[in-house]
Amino acid sequence: MGLYKRGKVWWMAISHQGKQIRRPTGTSNRKLAEAILAKVTVKIFEGRFFDTLEENERTFEEMMERYQSDYVVKKASQRSYRGYIKNLIPFFGSVTLAEITPARIVGYKAKRYDDGVAPATINRELAVMKAAFNLAIREWEWCRDNPVCKVSMEKENNKRDRWLTDEEEEKLMKVSPPWLKEIVLFALHTGTRMGEILALTWEGVSLFRRTVTVFHSKNGERRTIPINRIVLRLLKEKSRVRPIKTNLVFYGRACTPIDDHNLRRAFRRAITAARIKNLHFHDLRHTFATRLIQAGIEIYKVQRLLGHKSPIMTQRYAHHYPESLRDGVEILKKRKKVITILSPSVKKG
Secondary structure, three states, rough: OOEEOOOOOEEEEOOOEEEEEEEEEEOHHHHHHHHHHHHHHHHHHHHHHOOHHHHHHHEHHHHHHHHHHHHHHOOOHHHHHHHHHHHHHHOOOOOOOOOOHHHHHHHHHHHHHHHOOHHHHHHHHHHHHHHHHHEEEEEEEEOOOOOOHHOOOEEEEEEEEOOOOHHHHHHHHOOHHHHHHHHHHHHHOOOOOOEEEOOOHHEEEOOOOOOOHHHEOOOOEEEEEEEHHHHHHHHHHHHHHOOOOOOOOOOOHHHHOHHHHHHHHHHHHHHHHHHOOOOOHHHHHHHHHHHHHOOOOHHHHHHHHOOOOOOHHHHHHHHHHHHHHHHHHHHHHHHHOOOOOOOOOOOOO
């Protein structure tokens, strides 16, 4: 057993049943930390220390450190997760898990609004916090309750209605570097999300069947998408120069995975050079869906291609093709009888 310093706080290194356990003392005072260690040592010898729930000892910062090492490192968008965690740590960092209550989380939301943060960002941060608590409950057995589940998420405005016109697409392609042009083309013709594109491997590509398979979509389900001739030609060209170092379809320099932040930055540079305003990468997915609807493809098929579980999400595109509703009113022509209601005549004088 001993003490060591992490930041400004003294931590205890405890050896118990062959395992090395580290706990914060919660103080930057060396003498006080020694007294806490002595008290813990007595409890260990008496067999009482480990009877208490770890949520009373484990801090939020400790939970997030393990969350990053156990979970975040496996994600393609690691930088986004680390950014959310970086925002959470100053508010919750040294607080024990038992002390994190719904009221404290509501206080965090109020602070983030004061910082000028959008509701969507707050929701992403709370989602990361919620996921970490779930792991702490199910796998690490650090606590029994998830306080984030008791807090309502913020209402977001998801009614963005922006898609790329044919003219804008031509401008964007002219100024995009080859690697970005490939990704933009793939997104426009498959409707796949950024994370799905960057995680796509050759195991998910079937040139014979003319399909690509997303093994882990946003909703956690596997999705197979048919590809058109444009995407097929693109994938055939890429398959001829596949590097040995990676199995990714789209990759960066030295065959490393493309970071989502680097992709967004390159995309912003391209739309600036093309003088295109108010366009996000995710709008390429909207463009895919909008073009299908405008071509008269039925909502159900668009829903399946996008991977939406509910048609409600897909209905947002329906207004782009009012002609598809015309048959609903044209049926009135088939009525054999036309009932004309005339106003009764009014006698003069």
